[in-house]
Amino acid sequence: MRHLLSIADLGADGIEEILRLTDSFVEVSARNIPKVPVLRGKTVVSLFYEDSTRTRLSFEAAAKRLSADTMTFSVGTSSVKKGESVRDTLQTIEAMGVDAIVVRHGSAGVPVQVARWGTSAVINAGDGWHEHPTQALLDCYTIRQRLGSLAGRSIAIVGDIKHSRVARSDVLAFTALGAEVTLVAPPTLLPPSLDGWPVKVSHDLDAVLPTTDVAYLLRMQQERMTEALVPSLREYSTCYGMTSARADRLADTSLIMHPGPMNRGVEIAAEVADRPNATVVDQVRNGVPVRMAVLFLLLGSGSTLYDPVPDPATPDDETEHDEHGSAGA
Ligand code: NCD
Numbered sequence: 001m002r003h004l005l006s007i008a009d010l011g012a013d014g015i016e017e018i019l020r021l022t023d024s025f026v027e028v029s030a031r032n033i034p035k036v037p038v039l040r041g042k043t044v045v046s047l048f049y050e051d052s053t054r055t056r057l058s059f060e061a062a063a064k065r066l067s068a069d070t071m072t073f074s075v076g077t078s079s080v081k082k083g084e085s086v087r088d089t090l091q092t093i094e095a096m097g098v099d100a101i102v103v104r105h106g107s108a109g110v111p112v113q114v115a116r117w118g119t120s121a122v123i124n125a126g127d128g129w130h131e132h133p134t135q136a137l138l139d140c141y142t143i144r145q146r147l148g149s150l151a152g153r154s155i156a157i158v159g160d161i162k163h164s165r166v167a168r169s170d171v172l173a174f175t176a177l178g179a180e181v182t183l184v185a186p187p188t189l190l191p192p193s194l195d196g197w198p199v200k201v202s203h204d205l206d207a208v209l210p211t212t213d214v215a216y217l218l219r220m221q222q223e224r225m226t227e228a229l230v231p232s233l234r235e236y237s238t239c240y241g242m243t244s245a246r247a248d249r250l251a252d253t254s255l256i257m258h259p260g261p262m263n264r265g266v267e268i269a270a271e272v273a274d275r276p277n278a279t280v281v282d283q284v285r286n287g288v289p290v291r292m293a294v295l296f297l298l299l300g301s302g303s304t305l306y307d308p309v310p311d312p313a314t315p316d317d318e319t320e321h322d323e324h325g326s327a328g329a
Contacts, residue, residue: 001297003115003122007133007172015140015173018293022141025289025296028065038300039068042099047073047089047114048125049080049105054260054284055125055134059102062291068299071098086110090118099299103127121298129163129224135259136169138290140177142283143214146255151178156208158184159218159240159267162191163225166259167218171199184208185240188229205240209249216257217242217267233266240267247272255279 001014010018028036044063046056056072063070073093075081080089086105093101100121103111108130115122126132143150155174161167161183174181175198182200183190194201202208209215220236230236237243242256247269250256256268256278264270273280 003111003124004133004294004298005111005115005122005124006131007136007169007176010133010176012176015137015176018137018290018297019141019144021293021296022137022286022289025065025292026286028292029289035065035067037067038296039063039066042066042068042299043071043097044068044100044102044295044299045071045073045093045098045120046102046125047093047104048102049075049086049110050126052104052125054287055104055132056102058284058287059123059125059134059291059295061288062295065288066292066295066300068099068295071096086114087117090114094118094120100295123294123298126165128165129168130165131169132165132259133169133173134287134291134294135166136173137294138283138287139166139170139216139257139259140173141286141290142257142279143174143179143255145282145286146279147213147253149178150174153179153213154182154211155179155214155216156182156184156202156205156212157216157218158205158242160189160220161185161218162189162229163221164218170216171197175199179214182208182212186230186236205246206249209246212250212254214255214257215242215250218259219261219263220266237266242268242272244269244271247275250277252277257283260284 028034046059048056060070098120100123101114102123102125103114104125105127108128111122111124111127124131124133140150147153157167157170171181182202184202184205186203220233247256254277256272256275258268258280260280262268262273262280264273272278
């Protein structure tokens with residue numbers, strides 16, 4: 001694998017491989033010193049043209065735990081403000097010597113372009129309404145951790161699907177691992193065409209809840225809405241919000257998920273987000289080892305977790321030389 005641009009590039013086998021590798025990095029993350037030297041000497045750059053809290057910090061933490069160097073590019077304080085294009089910015093960054101670029105952009109397709117133009121490994125950290133593959137991977141990992149497997153599970157993705165790159169990547173990943181996905185939203189918040197989407201559609205959350213193993217709530221992405229798509233946020237919450245009463249009707253074992261940032265009181269009641277079956281914090285926690293797995297797969301070939309690059313002169317080396325009488329004092 002050279003880039004991670006879409007979940008479709010991975011298929012079920014690729015997703016499984018990343019989830020398996022994530023188990024090892026969860027173990028690393030639990031150590032006193034949660035760091036391995038597998039990407040020593042590599043440089044990972046975050047190129048974020050859109051705001052982010054979780055995704056950017058999570059990639060940085062992941063790169064650091066693998067001992068890579070990190071650089072961060074923030075549009076607000078860069079020459080983009082002076083009109084520099086993505087292509088020229090890329091050329092500038094690559095001239096400094098980087099190995100991987102983590103790209104977030106408001107337009108679909110920018111990470112694909114960056115991968116074509118540049119020489120580095122490219123990871124899509126969210127492009128417009130298109131995809132957000134590492135979010136889908138951490139969501140799969142979280143569901144697996146809580147429920148054992150996705151196969152045969154009923155997952156309802158609820159809310160602003162039209163503007164959601166998370167929904168697109170999640171549909172691909174969840175169905176690849178055998179889950180059945182129902183999109184639940186008013187018609188105005190669904191994409192204009194769902195041709196080829198392997199999903200069912202419902203406009204009635206209450207009808208779907210009793211058979212739902214996972215209720216995945218999406219943020220109302222008002223910054224992407226150019227017209228009023230729901231009468232009011234209050235009315236949206238009444239019809240599609242995960243209120244306390246709706247959460248009570250879910251089975252005890254059912255999960256309530258949200259990619260963050262949450263609008264408490266809109267798509268999810270403030271109290272519901274803190275319930276034991278709400279996985280919001282788990283999702284963020286799992287994001288780091290999942291991204292370690294992705295970075296390791298893209299940049300770590302040649303070394304393995306269990307045989308990290310040894311230090312140049314460890315005491316063990318010298319002992320061995322002594323035993324063979326070849327170490328000059
Ligand atoms: C999402 C995003 O930016 O695509 N957030 C995230 O990465 N966890 C979802 C959102 O903004 O609603």
